[in-house]
Amino acid sequence: MTRKPAYAAAAISGLMVLSASCHAQEEAAEKKASGMAFGTEALLTSDSDNFESRRVSVEFFPAFENADRYLGFRLGDYKYQQDSWRRAGKKISFLARSIETRTANGGQMEAGVFEQGGHTLLTLDGSYRIAPTKSTAVEFLLTRDWVETPKSLDRGIDFSFLGVAVDQGLGSHVTLVGLLAQQYFSDGNRRDHGRIRFIYQPSLDLGLTLQARYRTYRSTHEDVDRAYFNPKSYSESMLAVSWRQRFQGWTAAVTAGLGNEKINHDLSQPTRLLDVSLQSPVRGSQVFRFNAGYSRSTTFSGPSYQYRYIRGEWIILF
Numbered sequence: 444m445t446r447k448p449a450y451a452a453a454a455i456s457g458l459m460v461l462s463a464s465c466h467a468q469e470e471a472a473e474k475k476a477s478g479m480a481f482g483t484e485a486l487l488t489s490d491s492d493n494f495e496s497r498r499v500s501v502e503f504f505p506a507f508e509n510a511d512r513y514l515g516f517r518l519g520d521y522k523y524q525q526d527s528w529r530r531a532g533k534k535i536s537f538l539a540r541s542i543e544t545r546t547a548n549g550g551q552m553e554a555g556v557f558e559q560g561g562h563t564l565l566t567l568d569g570s571y572r573i574a575p576t577k578s579t580a581v582e583f584l585l586t587r588d589w590v591e592t593p594k595s596l597d598r599g600i601d602f603s604f605l606g607v608a609v610d611q612g613l614g615s616h617v618t619l620v621g622l623l624a625q626q627y628f629s630d631g632n633r634r635d636h637g638r639i640r641f642i643y644q645p646s647l648d649l650g651l652t653l654q655a656r657y658r659t660y661r662s663t664h665e666d667v668d669r670a671y672f673n674p675k676s677y678s679e680s681m682l683a684v685s686w687r688q689r690f691q692g693w694t695a696a697v698t699a700g701l702g703n704e705k706i707n708h709d710l711s712q713p714t715r716l717l718d719v720s721l722q723s724p725v726r727g728s729q730v731f732r733f734n735a736g737y738s739r740s741t742t743f744s745g746p747s748y749q750y751r752y753i754r755g756e757w758i759i760l761f
Contacts, residue, residue: 480507482730482758484517491749492742494525496591502538507760510725510732511542511549521559528593532559534566544725548572548580557589562599564589578612584624594670603627606636618642632664632673654683656700672742679704679714679740692724704740712746715739730758 482502489495504515521532536555543549550571557564565587572582586604589596606624613619624636638658645651659678667673681702688695700716720734735753742748 477506477508477512478760480504480513480515480730480758480760482515482756484519484754484756486752486754488750488752490751491747492525494593495523497522502756502758504538504758507758509544510722510727510730510758511540511544514539517553517555523559523591523593523596525593530560530593530596532557534558536566542572546574548574559589560596560599562589562596564599564601580610582608582610584608584622590628590671592671594668598670599629600670601629608638615647616644618644626660628667630664630667630670632662632667634660634662636660650686650688652685652687654681654685654700656681656683656702674706676707677704681714681716683716692727694720694722696720706741710741710746712741713739728760730756730760732756 480503482504484498484500484502486498487496498519498521500517500519502515502517504513507513507515515538517534517536517538519534519536521534523530523532534555534557536553538553540551541549542551550569552567552569554569555566557566566589567585567587569585570582572580574580584604584606586602588601590600590602604624604626606622608620608622611619611621618641620638620640620642622636622638624638626634626636628634636658637660638656640657641655643653645653657678657680659676661676662673665673665675679702681700683698683700685698686696696719698716698718700714702714702716703711704714705711716736716738718734718736721732723729723731733755736751738750740748740750
């Protein structure tokens, strides 16, 4: 067994349908103090290996000020399947978020207990961002969760991920983002991660960015008995275009990328990425978040592995 620091990092979003004027919601909520809220969240994933997962959750927030400041609880029901293999799980989590909407500084956390297949895990998904200067931001990332493949879930293999990312502005149009991280698996494997992203914004008004991305990792154990995709070394270079726009408080974003990956410094394959997201105004009597995505890369089943996901969350403030 490897060391298991209780670290975690994250991200969350969702799909449902919302009706009501978002501008009116935002104005009404500005006048409200913190109150209670209830919500529901769903996540569906599928891939070209016929592995599917489904998470449906209910949420209760005894203190909900807005979408960037709350305390709450989530009860999640999980279903996994691949061909004739099936697995179910339950997770109860504590949620906390306190982020400054304008600057994105602050932190968020989801800490829970996750039971599946007779295995129990204390999970954690959190991040904290600070800005030491006007042009520099530092974000600490922590995650602990199950490795979601049939063989890993059967064996109760989990991972702990600890990373730090730095955003450095180079003038008003260019940002450089770097990340260093380590990922510890409970089967004794460790990965050392490095990522860098060069972001160019041709116009400050269009919400359009052009990005050059590079990521790499090295594993200490190459043989994990095919419990999960685990090359000794992996790298990917990608060019991406991203568009982000706000309208009446709503935020929409689209990112598309084309790249090339190298596995064990030998096999080279093209990769693709597409992600879309939509979020209602942060200050509203209802909060709606949605995102969906698609990626194409290599896994141990072959070079044309495809992964799809759709996620949604709907919260109503009382």
